[in-house]
Amino acid sequence: MSLVRIALRICAVEALKGRTLVGDNVLDSEIGALDQSQDGSLRSDKPFISVYADDSKLLNGLELRSLIKSGQVDLNFEAGIATPHTVTDPVTDETVIYEGVPATDANFEFHLDLTMRQIADALADPDNEWAVLFAGLVTGFDKSQRSRISGDTNGxxxxxxxxxxxxxxxxxPVRGEPLLDVHPLARFFAKCDADFFRRMPDMEKKIALMKAQIAGSNDDLTAAMRRFGIVYDEADAMLLTPSGFEP
Incomplete structure (x- = not known):
């Protein structure tokens, strides 16, 4: 139950880049981006969005012993901003979030609220190829929750x-069953092949590992057994194995 989670997270990150107030500073699973190091500096040097997959659960049970269902997955989008992310207006010498917007608490909240709206718009953009891939991996949005934190540590x-x-x-997908070109993961792999490998060499290794996990060639019996978690004794009892079959 992990390949789809990986693809969801990558698609969400790529769908948001360049489409919100944080620009390309969209992070994959940087959960502690607002944490301070011992010298008081932040891990992220500018406003950011961090995307990560959290809990997942099945509400209607499994099919026998199958673990291929993804069920419900919690995707978290965290947007953050701090005083070290501010800049100085060269004209007014005022500390601002961006030109014309002073670095006040109210404007921090404005920045975050607007960023959250931009996240929603980016994920629903039919002209955003990564958002379309994201939508293909999701059959529905079941729940939406918003929360906030703020603080003042060492100024x-x-x-x-x-x-x-x-x-x-x-x-x-079941291991050993070829993916059809229209399968959401097949389309995801094709997009990664086209976009990532020129600018993110490490991603090529990750995608290769994902593909290897579902590679192989099943006969119909093996495919069914893997899909439903059936062992050979059960397949025999269900008359699924041919006469004289030995694994």
């Missing part, structure tokens, strides 16, 4: 908003 003011989306995700 560093910070604020963050979190959007938690609970989505119903498509099932994992």
């Amino acid at each position: 560093v003011r910070l604020a963050a908003h979190q959007l938690k989306l609970t989505v119903s995700a498509v099932a994992e």
